[in-house]
Amino acid sequence: MEFNETKNIFLQIRDWVADQILQGKILTGEKIPSVRDLAVDMEVNRNTVMRSYALMEEEGIIENKRGIGFFVAADAKRNLLKRQKQTFLNDELPSILHQIEVLKLNSEDLQILIQTIQSNDHEIKPD
Amino acid sequence: MEFNETKNIFLQIRDWVADQILQGKILTGEKIPSVRDLAVDMEVNRNTVMRSYALMEEEGIIENKRGIGFFVAADAKRNLLKRQKQTFLNDELPSILHQIEVLKLNSEDLQILIQTIQSNDHEIKPD
DNA sequence: TTTAGTGTCATAATACACTATGACAGTATA
DNA sequence: TATACTGTCATAGTGTATTATGACACTAAA
Known part of the structure; x- marks a missing residue:
């Protein structure tokens, strides 16, 4: 992915996922890409994606199921x-x-x- | 000055000075605040202001007169x-x-x- | 000439975003 | 049970924005 130089990458990843949800490309309850997969797709480190997901979890946008992955929260x-x-x-x-x-x-x-x-x-x- | 956390300080200082010029608060040919003064005013390091001014000089917005200071360029x-x-x-x-x-x-x-x-x-x- | 004001450069230290990598625990499935 | 996924944590290294400071050359004015 092409990132804007002026904004932090982990925030741009959050924005991208949020956009996918708002546009209905990822539905409520659906699984979002795994930390590792998205890192590879976006050519970014695992930890950076992890940081985006952790932020979105705090914001109540996504939820974690242990050992399985992250899912779009009910009222995301x-x-x-x-x-x-x-x-x-x-x-x-x-x-x-x-x-x-x-x-x-x-x-x-x-x-x-x-x-x-x-x-x-x-x-x-x-x- | 209050800075936005997401944008580099030296860019925000550039934006601020540019705004002063566009709004006519600093006129063409006029001297802009010295590097040291603006640094104190904005509670920022000299070098950070220096970086903003160097950028603006590159952009042809301001010009330097040795030993005197920076001035708003003719066609700024x-x-x-x-x-x-x-x-x-x-x-x-x-x-x-x-x-x-x-x-x-x-x-x-x-x-x-x-x-x-x-x-x-x-x-x-x-x- | 001395003084105070300009910008400029060099150096070191701090903070933080990002990367790289390894290890571990939980879960699903063959 | 073994394998391959999940997230998670720890550690170390890199790059860069920002700070802190000192020193120097130039200019204007006392």
Whole structure:
């Protein structure tokens, strides 16, 4: 996998797994890739994946079954939605707004952004 | 200054100075704080500020006058605008769009964002 | 000329992310 | 029972951001 240089790898792995869950590519109760497998896939050390999984376990996103592996927790999706939404609105959005103001980006520059938002207006709210 | 834990300090200092310039709080040709002074102000080591300034010099944002200090380069503002705009649109926006899609954020959730963008529609484009 | 302010360079120490590797216990299956 | 998976822990090494400090050359002003 291609990692962003500015963000810690173990956080990017967490983000990737969280994304898989939010997108429904890994379902509730399903087993996620083993620490060793994912490490090989992502060309990263076991311990780094282990750190991501430990973090997600703390966050209640995944659960461990001894000797078997990690599984998507029952309310992982709702948990993640709430957590990510809050992080986005509270931590990321202010910085985005600030940049838009300073760079004077208008509707034309951000046409795609507005379209993307509006295409969600008729979406059914996820659980 | 309060630093974000996830981003390198010398990059955050660069961002801060760049912001001061874009906002017109430091004018073209004006002297920026000395390496030592800013280090004290931000409660950071001299070398860390030095690294930020060296980076900005490479980027053509500031210039050094020996024995005197660093000054805002002639075309710093235009340079910065171009650079930041490109970084935002190419590197940050895709990730933002992705989050909006996955989290199904709509016009209501992002009301402020849309307002901010639209308030730039009647702005005169900066140089 | 002396003094105080600039940046610059070199060195050492600390902290932490990441890697590399080995060993061990639990679980499922042949 | 033997084998091959799981996660887990410990240890050691590497790279790099950051700190701490000292020394030096340049410039401006007293």
